Amino acid sequence: MILILCYMTIRINLCFSSNPYSLRTLSVDGHFSFDEVHHAAEDFGNMFQLLPLAVLYPKSVSDIATTIRHIWKMGPNSELTVAARGHSHSLQGQAQAHQGVVINMESLQGPEMHVYTGNYPYVDASGGELWIDILRECLKYGLAPKSWTDYLHLTVGGTLSNAGVSGQAFRHGPQISNVHHMEVVTGKGEVLNCSEKQNSDLFHSVLGGLGQFGIITRARISLEPAPDMVRWIRVLYSDFTTFAADQEHLIGAETMFDYIEGFVIINRTGLLNNWRSSFNPQDPVQASQFHSDGRTLYCLELAKYFNRDTADALNEEVGNSLSQLRYITSTLFQTEVPYIEFLDRVHVSEVKLRAKGLWEVPHPWLNLLIPKSKINDFADEVFGNILTDTSNGPILIYPVNKSKWDNRTSAVIPEEDIFYLVAFLTSAVPSSTGTDGLEHILTQNKRILEFCEIARLGMKQYLPHYSTHEEWKAHFGPRWEVFSQRKSTYDPMAILAPGQRIFQKAISFS
Ligand SMILES: Cc1cc2nc3c(=O)[nH]c(=O)nc-3n(C[C@H](O)[C@H](O)[C@H](O)COP(=O)(O)OP(=O)(O)OC[C@H]3O[C@@H](n4cnc5c(N)ncnc54)[C@H](O)[C@@H]3O)c2cc1C
Numbered sequence: 001m002i003l004i005l006c007y008m009t010i011r012i013n014l015c016f017s018s019n020p021y022s023l024r025t026l027s028v029d030g031h032f033s034f035d036e037v038h039h040a041a042e043d044f045g046n047m048f049q050l051l052p053l054a055v056l057y058p059k060s061v062s063d064i065a066t067t068i069r070h071i072w073k074m075g076p077n078s079e080l081t082v083a084a085r086g087h088s089h090s091l092q093g094q095a096q097a098h099q100g101v102v103i104n105m106e107s108l109q110g111p112e113m114h115v116y117t118g119n120y121p122y123v124d125a126s127g128g129e130l131w132i133d134i135l136r137e138c139l140k141y142g143l144a145p146k147s148w149t150d151y152l153h154l155t156v157g158g159t160l161s162n163a164g165v166s167g168q169a170f171r172h173g174p175q176i177s178n179v180h181h182m183e184v185v186t187g188k189g190e191v192l193n194c195s196e197k198q199n200s201d202l203f204h205s206v207l208g209g210l211g212q213f214g215i216i217t218r219a220r221i222s223l224e225p226a227p228d229m230v231r232w233i234r235v236l237y238s239d240f241t242t243f244a245a246d247q248e249h250l251i252g253a254e255t256m257f258d259y260i261e262g263f264v265i266i267n268r269t270g271l272l273n274n275w276r277s278s279f280n281p282q283d284p285v286q287a288s289q290f291h292s293d294g295r296t297l298y299c300l301e302l303a304k305y306f307n308r309d310t311a312d313a314l315n316e317e318v319g320n321s322l323s324q325l326r327y328i329t330s331t332l333f334q335t336e337v338p339y340i341e342f343l344d345r346v347h348v349s350e351v352k353l354r355a356k357g358l359w360e361v362p363h364p365w366l367n368l369l370i371p372k373s374k375i376n377d378f379a380d381e382v383f384g385n386i387l388t389d390t391s392n393g394p395i396l397i398y399p400v401n402k403s404k405w406d407n408r409t410s411a412v413i414p415e416e417d418i419f420y421l422v423a424f425l426t427s428a429v430p431s432s433t434g435t436d437g438l439e440h441i442l443t444q445n446k447r448i449l450e451f452c453e454i455a456r457l458g459m460k461q462y463l464p465h466y467s468t469h470e471e472w473k474a475h476f477g478p479r480w481e482v483f484s485q486r487k488s489t490y491d492p493m494a495i496l497a498p499g500q501r502i503f504q505k506a507i508s509f510s
């Protein structure tokens with residue numbers, strides 16, 4: 001009889017303790033919403049909608065820690081998970097939590113952003129801060145972060161959970177190479193400070209860690225003096241090998257340019273219009289005589305930072321650097337814009353696309369990291385045979401230096417010293433069954449991935465999306481042991497970032 005009573009007591013406790021609605025009794029500085037949860041099941045990809053049980057709007061770090069500790073104490077019986085939601089610009093539900101708790105990181109209020117202007121300047125910011133707001137605050141002191149993403153309306157926690165890559169990465173490394181210190185809430189609800197010297201394994205785990213090991217509540221980001229202006233340059237190539245060789249030459253010459261990217265122009269119509277947009281031709285007559293004749297072209301995009309008081313030397317310096325490149329002479333286009341306007345350039349596209357109702361559409365993006373030794377084979381097949389009529393959005397392609405990446409972080413990159421980011425940034429036309437429809441683009445993405453696999457290119461996905469345990473193990477390769485060991489250490493019940501679909505929640509006993 002006593003045994004039966006004990007068993008029933010345990011079962012009742014387990015039921016209460018694992019009851020997700022016990023969150024309603026949790027005392028936090030901020031608040032939970034159990035009603036307005038649909039927006040937390042949306043992201044930029046517009047392809048996954050995983051409805052959470054509740055959204056936490058935290059006012060303090062302790063709100064996050066209290067919530068995670070409460071779920072941790074529920075034990076393996078609880079199926080509750082927790083997803084930190086930055087600006088929800090993920091593509092395949094990575095910031096969502098099906099029937100779990102989504103934490104609205106942009107609500108987090110804590111110490112204001114602090115800019116340290118002494119030697120080795122830095123900014124301390126919330127994990128929920130947008131990079132555009134960090135830039136605006138730092139510019140008040142003539143400073144700015146060194147490494148960026150192309151688009152700034154993303155959060156610190158969101159980009160540091162991936163890597164944060166743009167045209168400055170060849171010199172400064174990705175954003176995860178420019179972090180001094182972080183405050184993190186682990187999957188056990190511990191609030192820990194970490195850096196190279198303090199809790200260094202947690203520090204390296206979280207950087208590029210896909211949200212698996214802890215929620216970044218604050219980060220200290222390295223700064224440099226900000227330039228006033230940017231000389232923004234675009235030149236065209238018709239031969240990929242020459243284009244790539246020039247890019248690789250430039251990323252090895254540390255000082256010539258401050259930003260090096262590139263993109264592919266696939267157009268069979270022969271019309272080259274919007275890529276020129278606000279750029280002025282060096283030689284308008286020659287430029288007007290240039291015709292793409294329907295060829296696939298490769299645009300090298302460069303930026304040279306300068307200040308108004310050093311503008312005189314700029315032309316000679318840029319001219320000397322450009323003289324070493326083998327682009328089509330009549331295709332040199334340049335413009336000069338303020339630094340913040342250059343950095344916020346993709347937001348300009350956003351405003352235009354939103355005005356046309358073309359921003360909140362499905363985005364089946366595919367971001368690949370390709371080793372230098374295989375990039376020509378990749379280009380031949382993908383730009384020669386797979387993508388032959390149009391591209392449904394920008395296709396970025398540019399090299400970075402592996403030496404600027406820290407292999408102790410969780411970021412997964414190819415083995416070679418130089419590797420390329422190739423980003424297929426497609427937008428699908430809702431309900432279209434044509435070549436601009438979601439199915440067609442997903443099929444093309446599948447063909448590209450299959451080619452990479454069959455040709456054994458050594459490709460790694462950036463912003464990775466996989467559906468099976470085997471695919472994730474293959475993604476991490478020899479680093480899987482460390483990655484899964486780190487999960488066991490910092491989030492043993494697999495509470496965090498379920499939307500990445502890497503680890504399944506501990507199987508409940510019920
Ligand atoms: C228009 C556009 C342009 C882009 N350009 C670039 C680019 O140039 N370079 C580049 O590298 N990326 C780029 N990205 C991708 C972008 O960096 C990632 O999608 C990033 O994760 C989005 O940031 P977010 O704040 O929206 O994160 P969310 O989508 O909210 O979250 C992303 C992941 O991180 C986790 N997470 C969020 N906040 C935290 C936190 N504080 N602590 C721990 N985990 C957290 C989430 O749970 C989720 O798993 C671009 C995306 C878009 C939409």
Ligand SMILES: Cc1ccn(-c2ncnc3[nH]cnc23)c1
Binds near residue numbers: 150346349394396425
């Ligand atoms: C959805 C969209 C519209 C423009 N873009 C971009 N354009 C250029 N570079 C980019 N990098 C990331 N997104 C980019 C992305």
